[in-house]
Every structure is written in structure tokens, then in C-alpha cells.
Amino acid sequence: MIPEKLTLHNFMSYQSPDSLDFSSFNIACLAGENGVGKSSLLEAISWALWGKSRAGADDDLVNQNANEMWVDFVFRIDKNLYKVLRKRKKGKRGHSELYLYSYHRKTSGYHSLSQDTIASTQNKIEELIRTPYRIFTNSAYLRQGKADEFFTKTAAERKEILSEILDLELYENLSKKAREKAKSAKTQSESVKIQIEELKLELSKEDEIRNQYHKIKNTIRQVSDKLLIQEKKLKNLQLKISQKDSFDQKKANLQNTLDEIVIKGKKLRIEKQQSDDEINEIQRLIKNEKKILIGFDNLKRLEKQDQELNDKQIKVLELNKKTAVLEAAKDKIEKQIGRITQISKCPTCLRSLPKNEAKIIISSLKKEIDQDVLLKLNKIHQLIKKINYNSLEHQRIKNQIEELQIFQDQRNLLDRNKAVLLEKIKLAEKYTAEIKILKTEYLVKNQELKNIDKEIKQLLPYQIQFEKQKSESENLQNQMSSEKENLGMIIQQQNQIANFKKKMVGKKDELKKTYTDAEIYLELAEHFSKKGLQARILENAIPEIENQANQILEKLTQGAMQISLVTQRLKKAQKPDQNLIETLDIQIKDSLGLRKYEMFSGGEAFRVNFALRIALSKFLAQKVGAKLQFLAIDEGFGTQDDRGKTQLVEAINSISRDFEKIIVITHIQELKDSFGTRIDVTKDENGSQIKMVY
Ligand SMILES: Nc1ncnc2c1ncn2[C@@H]1O[C@H](COP(=O)(O)OP(=O)(O)OP(=O)(O)O)[C@@H](O)[C@H]1O
Numbered sequence: 045m046i047p048e049k050l051t052l053h054n055f056m057s058y059q060s061p062d063s064l065d066f067s068s069f070n071i072a073c074l075a076g077e078n079g080v081g082k083s084s085l086l087e088a089i090s091w092a093l094w095g096k097s098r099a100g101a102d103d104d105l106v107n108q109n110a111n112e113m114w115v116d117f118v119f120r121i122d123k124n125l126y127k128v129l130r131k132r133k134k135g136k137r138g139h140s141e142l143y144l145y146s147y148h149r150k151t152s153g154y155h156s157l158s159q160d161t162i163a164s165t166q167n168k169i170e171e172l173i174r175t176p177y178r179i180f181t182n183s184a185y186l187r188q189g190k191a192d193e194f195f196t197k198t199a200a201e202r203k204e205i206l207s208e209i210l211d212l213e214l215y216e217n218l219s220k221k222a223r224e225k226a227k228s229a230k231t232q233s234e235s236v237k238i239q240i241e242e243l244k245l246e247l248s249k250e251d252e253i254r255n256q257y258h259k260i261k262n263t264i265r266q267v268s269d270k271l272l273i274q275e276k277k278l279k280n281l282q283l284k285i286s287q288k289d290s291f292d293q294k295k296a297n298l299q300n301t302l303d304e305i306v307i308k309g310k311k312l313r314i315e316k317q318q319s320d321d322e323i324n325e326i327q328r329l330i331k332n333e334k335k336i337l338i339g340f341d342n343l344k345r346l347e348k349q350d351q352e353l354n355d356k357q358i359k360v361l362e363l364n365k366k367t368a369v370l371e372a373a374k375d376k377i378e379k380q381i382g383r384i385t386q387i388s389k390c391p392t393c394l395r396s397l398p399k400n401e402a403k404i405i406i407s408s409l410k411k412e413i414d415q416d417v418l419l420k421l422n423k424i425h426q427l428i429k430k431i432n433y434n435s436l437e438h439q440r441i442k443n444q445i446e447e448l449q450i451f452q453d454q455r456n457l458l459d460r461n462k463a464v465l466l467e468k469i470k471l472a473e474k475y476t477a478e479i480k481i482l483k484t485e486y487l488v489k490n491q492e493l494k495n496i497d498k499e500i501k502q503l504l505p506y507q508i509q510f511e512k513q514k515s516e517s518e519n520l521q522n523q524m525s526s527e528k529e530n531l532g533m534i535i536q537q538q539n540q541i542a543n544f545k546k547k548m549v550g551k552k553d554e555l556k557k558t559y560t561d562a563e564i565y566l567e568l569a570e571h572f573s574k575k576g577l578q579a580r581i582l583e584n585a586i587p588e589i590e591n592q593a594n595q596i597l598e599k600l601t602q603g604a605m606q607i608s609l610v611t612q613r614l615k616k617a618q619k620p621d622q623n624l625i626e627t628l629d630i631q632i633k634d635s636l637g638l639r640k641y642e643m644f645s646g647g648e649a650f651r652v653n654f655a656l657r658i659a660l661s662k663f664l665a666q667k668v669g670a671k672l673q674f675l676a677i678d679e680g681f682g683t684q685d686d687r688g689k690t691q692l693v694e695a696i697n698s699i700s701r702d703f704e705k706i707i708v709i710t711h712i713q714e715l716k717d718s719f720g721t722r723i724d725v726t727k728d729e730n731g732s733q734i735k736m737v738y
Pocket residue numbers: 056057058076077078079080081082083084085104105106107108109188679711
């Protein structure tokens with residue numbers, strides 16, 4: 045960490061002073077009278093970076109005229125610029141703020157690196173500067189009146205601080221990690237051992253599994269043989285059953301045929317019966333032929349008579365009609381005669397008719413009746429008489445015809461059937477023959493049916509046998525599939541055994557590896573332990589620090605004083621494996637020899653402290669990865685006489701190249717120009733002020 049710029053606001057005695065710019069100098073002297081605010085500037089830096097200072101509480105740092113303050117501190121690590129801004133508002137509801145930024149050259153601006161909480165932002169800052177506050181105050185920052193801080197610590201604390209400066213914690217952590225890894229490798233090896241034992245247990249079943257496998261295979265073979273035999277048997281039985289089936293089919297067909305024969309027979313018998321009936325009827329007719337023929341002849345004769353009578357009847361009717369006409373003419377003339385006798389006028393021309401004339405007319409009319417009408421009537425009567433038509437007779441004949449009409453039908457029937465009788469007789473014979481054939485056929489088929497029944501009866505036991513064999517076969521198949529299932533399981537177990545064997549090889553390798561790992565990690569733990577690498581680093585560093593300190597001390601005392609650092613001391617109550625105590629003792633000697641620290645004067649003690657602190661700081665600044673290349677010495681001259689002061693100034697100037705920045709604080713007027721740059725600090729009514737004097 046190299047300071048670049050410090051800006052304060054209401055920090056202790058400061059209100060709003062100019063910023064302190066570190067960039068222009070390597071070594072500077074902060075000069076000013078007592079109480080002007082010199083130490084406050086270093087307190088501001090440590091408060092900004094670690095939040096720690098000489099004050100018990102942050103609120104004590106806030107300028108008494110104000111309620112809040114902040115410190116803005118810009119610093120460099122390697123080539124990167126960072127800025128910390130820490131704020132504090134005091135009071136009951138006071139609170140703190142902390143921000144971290146990094147400077148980006150590309151954008152010429154600060155980017156926030158602040159975290160969610162103050163604690164995590166603080167961690168981030170300490171990760172960057174990699175120097176804890178304790179190290180800062182025990183090495184590079186020689187606080188006013190606390191220059192002996194390192195010296196007055198206990199030997200064990202000193203050892204701890206030195207270890208921190210040397211980053212021994214890193215190795216301690218590595219040692220711890222290696223020990224943990226060794227432990228986990230050991231735990232792992234224990235668990236692998238258990239796994240190996242478990243695998244062994246599984247593998248011990250291998251022989252039994254193999255035996256079971258062979259046993260099942262054997263059973264499968266036997267069942268398979270049995271199944272083959274069974275299958276043959278079933279095939280034969282199947283043949284018999286199919287024979288029976290075909291017989292059953294035949295039987296059904298025969299039964300159908302027989303049923304058909306019976307139906308056909310019945311039909312034929314009915315038809316034959318009808319034919320017989322018809323023949324009988326015809327024969328009965330033929331038997332009555334004579335009677336029918338006589339009846340028929342009589343009928344024909346009567347019909348002829350009827351016909352003649354019909355003709356006569358028509359003629360008589362016609363004559364009767366004529367008679368009626370003549371009677372009517374006669375009536376008419378008679379009526380005329382009657383009228384003429386009663387009247388005097390001509391009934392036709394209405395002229396007066398004389399009696400004689402009337403007589404003449406009447407006589408002509410009478411004549412007309414006699415000669416014309418009566419004559420005709422007479423002739424007609426004679427004709428009717430001659431025709432001699434008798435209606436009763438006619439009716440009697442008609443009645444007879446009706447009675448004899450049946451002979452007409454019988455005659456027709458006779459004529460018709462006489463012709464077909466032969467055919468009918470032939471048909472009847474055909475029916476008889478057919479019935480006979482059917483009967484024979486029926487008998488034959490029935491016999492066949494009986495024969496088939498016999499066959500079926502003989503084949504019936506095979507069906508039962510087949511069912512029995514089939515169920516046996518099914519049992520065997522069930523046994524087979526269960527054995528196959530068992531075989532599958534056994535094969536699975538065998539595969540598992542093969543897997544276990546593979547696993548076993550892997551586990552043995554793993555065990556070997558965990559053993560080796562445990563050994564390696566144990567070795568590493570030892571290597572990085574306090575007794576190992578850490579001790580060696582200390583052994584190497586201590587003479588160097590001692591040497592550095594003695595070089596400075598030589599300049600300050602002209603070789604009169606020397607220190608030596610002792611790291612290990614035998615413990616009084618020895619334990620077999622813990623016979624060394626980790627300490628850092630400092631021995632001081634001068635020309636008189638070794639003396640206790642307290643026995644040296646204030647001025648002498650300061651020189652020793654100064655030399656040792658510079659040596660530690662130089663070591664810290666040179667250390668690989670060290671980030672603190674800054675030295676601050678606050679009031680170191682107070683205890684020194686004039687010569688001492690000169691020697692101290694020289695000593696400080698001589699180490700200026702070992703640090704990027706050195707700040708020397710003094711209130712002694714004659715020393716203010718002893719270093720490269722002078723910064724005057726004053727205080728007035730506006731608080732403390734900073735002024736750079738080149
Ligand atoms: N909260 C505060 N508000 C205002 N002034 C304060 C506050 N705390 C301390 N002071 C004063 O600030 C002044 C500066 O103190 P500082 O320790 O920086 O002095 P100095 O310059 O180092 O003096 P010296 O030469 O005596 O060491 C002192 O007068 C001190 O009493």
C-alpha cells in the first residue's frame with residue numbers, strides 16, 4: 045500500500061483542509077507545534093483503511109464542532125489505484141458507511157468494489173492491502189509514544205507478529221489442510237476397507253451361486269426332455285381327437301341326411317296318399333260310369349226339350365203381344381162406336397152427324413172389327429193353339445235339368461280323369477318306388493350312423509387322456525418358466541458377482557491410493573508445520589532481520605549496541621514430543637554485555653526499538669507479495685540528544701530507498717527541513733490546516 049492522497053472532513057481537529065498529496069515526494073516531514081493535527085493525519089489513514097485508531101469510539105474522532113465526518117483515502121497497490129471512503133455520523137442514531145473503489149484508466153473513473161455490508165467491504169480492503177492493523181502498528185507505523193510496542197509484547201506475541209509478517213499462517217493453513225486431507229484420506233481408506241469387506245462377503249457367495257446355476261440348468265434340461273415326450277404324446281392324441289372330430293362331423297352330416305330322408309319320406313307319403321285318394325276317386329267315378337252316362341244323356345235330352353220349349357215360349361210371347369195390340373184396336377173402335385151412338389157430331393170432323401150417317405159409320409166400324417180385328421185375333425188364337433206351349437211342363441223340365449246338372453260335372457270329371465288315371469297310377473307307383481328307395485337309404489345311413497357312433501365311442505377315452513396329458517404338459521411348462529425365471533435371477537447374481545469383482549479391483553486400487561494419499565498429505569502436513577518449513581523460514585528470516593536491525597543500530601550507536609533474536613527455548617517441564625516453545629526473545633548487549641531491556645536508558649531503548657521496527661518494516665516491504673511499502677515515524681526524536689537526533693535523521697534518510705513513502709512527524713523546529721519535503725501543519729479558528737512546503 046502506497047498512499048497517494050488523503051482528504052479529510054471534520055476529522056478530529058480538521059474541518060475542511062486541503063488534501064494531502066503524497067504523489068510528489070518519497071520522504072516528507074510533517075512539522076508543526078504540539079496539538080496542530082500531525083498525528084491525526086496518520087490516524088486518519090489507519091481509520092480509513094481498518095476503521096481503527098487511537099480513539100476508543102469512532103464518535104470521538106468526529107470534530108467537536110460537527111456531527112459527521114469522512115476520510116477519503118486514495119492509495120496504490122502495484123500499479124492500480126484504489127480509493128476508500130469511510131463516513132461516520134455521530135449520536136444516538138449515528139451510523140457508519142464504507143465504500144471501496146478501483147480506478148479505471150480506460151474510463152478515467154472510479155468503479156465501485158463495495159460489498160453489501162461494511163464487514164464484507166472491510167474484508168475486501170484487507171484482502172487488497174494484505175496487512176492487518178496489528179502488523180501495521182507493530183512495524184511500519186511507529187505511533188507516537190508507542191515505538192516500543194513490539195518490544196514490550198510478550199515473547200509469544202512477538203513470535204506471532206513475526207509469523208504474520210512472514211506469512212507463516214499461509215503454511216500453517218496449508219499444514220492444517222494437508223492434515224485434514226490426510227485424515228479424510230484415512231477415513232476414506234477405512235470406508236473403502238469396509239466396502240472391500242462387504243464385497244468379499246458378496247463374492248463368498250460365488251460358489252453357491254454357481255452350484256445353483258448348474259442345478260437349475262439340470263432341472264431345465266430334465267423338464268425339457270419330459271416336455272418333448274409329452275409333446276409327442278399330445279400329437280398322437282391330437283390325431284385321435286381330430287379323427288373323432290371328423291367322425292362327429294360325419295355323424296352330424298348323416299344325422300342331417302337321415303332327417304332329410306325322414307322329411308322327404310313324410311312328404312312322399314303324403315303325396316302318395318293324395319295320389320291314392322285321387323285314383324280312388326277316379327275309380328269310383330269309373331264304377332258309376334253307366335249311371336253317369338244315363339244321367340248325362342237324360343240331361344242332354346231335357347236340355348234339348350228345354351230349348352224347343354224356349355223357342356215356343358218366345359213365339360207365344362210374340363203372338364200374345366200382337367193379340368194385345370189387336371185387343372187394344374178393337375177396344376178403341378168399340379169406344380168410337382159407343383161415342384158415335386151417344387153424340388150427334390162427327391167425333392173426327394165435328395160436323396153435325398145425322399142418325400143414318402151415324403148408323404153407317406157404326407156399321408163400317410163393326411165391320412172393321414169383324415173383318416179385320418176379330419179375324420186376325422182368331423188366326424193368332426189358332427196359331428197359339430197350334431204351338432201348344434205348356435209353361436208348367438217347361439218349368440218341370442227346367443227343374444229336372446237342374447237336378448241332373450251334377451251329371452254334367454261328373455261326366456266332365458270322368459272324361460278328364462279317365463285320361464290321366466294311367467298317369468296317376470304310374471305316379472303312385474313312382475311314389476311307392478321312391479319310398480322304398482328312401483327306406484333302404486334310411487336303413488343304410490342309419491347303419492352308417494351306428495357304425496360311426498361305435499367309432500366315436502371307441503375314440504372318447506382319447507379325449508379324456510388328451511385333457512390329462514395337456515394339464516400335465518401345462519404343469520411342466522409352468523415348472524419350466526419358473527425354472528427359467530430362477531435361472532434369470534441366478535444369471536443376474538452372476539453378473540453382479542462379475543461387477544463386484546471389477547469393483548473389488550477398483551476398491552483395492554482406491555485403498556492403495558488412499559493409503560498413499562494419507563502418507564503424502566501427512567508428509568506435507570509435517571513439511572508445512574511449525575517444526576518444518578515454518579521453522580526454516582523463521583530460521584532464514586531472523587538472521588536477516590537481526591542483521592538489518594544491527595546495521596541501523598550501528599549507525600545510531602557507532603557500533604556500541606547490538607541485538608540478537610532467539611526463536612526457540614527449551615520448555616522447563618519437558619514433554620517428549622513438545623520440547624520446544626515457539627518464542628521470539630530479544631537480547632540486547634553493549635560493550636558491557638547483555639542487560640535487560642528495562643535497564644537501558646530511554647534514548648538507548650528508542651534506538652533499539654527504532655532499529656528493530658525499521659528492520660521489520662523493511663522485511664515487510666521487501667517480502668514477496670507485500671503490499672505495505674510505507675513507513676510512518678511519529679515523534680521519534682524526543683528522547684534523543686543532539687547527536688542522537690543527527691544520527692536518527694541520517695539513518696532515516698539512508699533507508700529512504702527501501703520504502704516508496706516515508707512520513708516523519710516532528711514538532712522540533714530544527715528538524716523540519718532535515719528531510720526531502722516539508723509539510724507544515726497549523727491550526728486556526730477553521731481547524732487544522734496542511735501546507736506543502738517544497
Ligand atoms: N474530536 C476532536 N475535535 C477537535 N479536536 C480534537 C478532537 N480530538 C482531538 N482533538 C485535538 O486535535 C489536536 C491534534 O491532535 P494531534 O494528536 O494530531 O496533535 P499533534 O499535532 O500530533 O500534536 P503533538 O505534537 O503534541 O503530538 C489536539 O489539540 C487534540 O486535542
